[in-house]
Amino acid sequence: MFQAIINEFINFVLPNSCLVCGASIDASERFICKNCSGKLEPYNQTHPWQDEYKALGIIDNSLSAYWFRADKELQPLLHAMKYQKMRSVGRMLGRDLGKLIAAKNTTPFDLVIPVPLHKAKFRDRTYNQSDFIAEGINDIIRAKVITGAIKRTRFTPSQTKLDKAARKENVSDAFAVNPKHAGEIKGKHIIVVDDVITTGATILECCGAVKQAGAGKVWAVSAAYAELKMDD
Numbered sequence: 001m002f003q004a005i006i007n008e009f010i011n012f013v014l015p016n017s018c019l020v021c022g023a024s025i026d027a028s029e030r031f032i033c034k035n036c037s038g039k040l041e042p043y044n045q046t047h048p049w050q051d052e053y054k055a056l057g058i059i060d061n062s063l064s065a066y067w068f069r070a071d072k073e074l075q076p077l078l079h080a081m082k083y084q085k086m087r088s089v090g091r092m093l094g095r096d097l098g099k100l101i102a103a104k105n106t107t108p109f110d111l112v113i114p115v116p117l118h119k120a121k122f123r124d125r126t127y128n129q130s131d132f133i134a135e136g137i138n139d140i141i142r143a144k145v146i147t148g149a150i151k152r153t154r155f156t157p158s159q160t161k162l163d164k165a166a167r168k169e170n171v172s173d174a175f176a177v178n179p180k181h182a183g184e185i186k187g188k189h190i191i192v193v194d195d196v197i198t199t200g201a202t203i204l205e206c207c208g209a210v211k212q213a214g215a216g217k218v219w220a221v222s223a224a225y226a227e228l229k230m231d232d
């Protein structure tokens with residue numbers, strides 16, 4: 001906790017070094033040097049499940065900003081955000097995502113809702129890195145962030161092992177909208193955000209929960225997309 005605050009402070013006030021390669025960076029750059037940021041790999045693709053879940057009415061669109069690949073430039077950034085509580089790194093990634101959303105979107109969004117951490121993880125870390133990304137998105141799209149709007153209600157079997165009908169069923173009750181926020185969600189256009197999408201199961205379940213609570217347009221977005229399950 002203390003170290004995280006110190007890191008953040010050092011990063012804020014001192015001529016900095018790149019979180020990826022360690023090269024010193026100037027005041028116009030933050031956390032990552034131009035060389036390393038040029039190597040971040042835009043995702044630029046349609047998620048493999050996008051069409052199916054659009055057809056099911058669970059999402060209206062989805063996108064990720066970058067590819068996550070082990071030992072590539074994005075990994076130290078995600079790590080700093082996740083384990084060193086570097087809020088500004090999450091916010092920077094969120095702004096990248098916000099620009100993509102703004103470029104593809106025609107009607108404004110009302111809310112940005114982070115995917116909740118699992119309870120056990122939350123106890124260990126006391127913060128949710130997806131909240132930081134949500135703030136960055138909101139810097140660009142100027143809606144409203146609601147943290148804690150979605151709650152995990154039970155563990156679910158892996159989505160990929162179920163057939164289509166069972167998948168929809170599975171989606172509908174793994175997460176629920178916190179009753180406290182139900183009134184704010186009804187009829188609203190919503191961005192649901194996670195740090196990394198792998199199978200898509202978690203974020204799609206969250207999107208299903210907000211749709212069930214009467215949300216309007218729902219987009220599933222993430223800072224990164226990974227083909228393999230990350231060890232987190």
Ligand SMILES: [Zn+2]
Pocket residue numbers: 018019020021022023032033034035036037
């Ligand atoms: Zn670098």
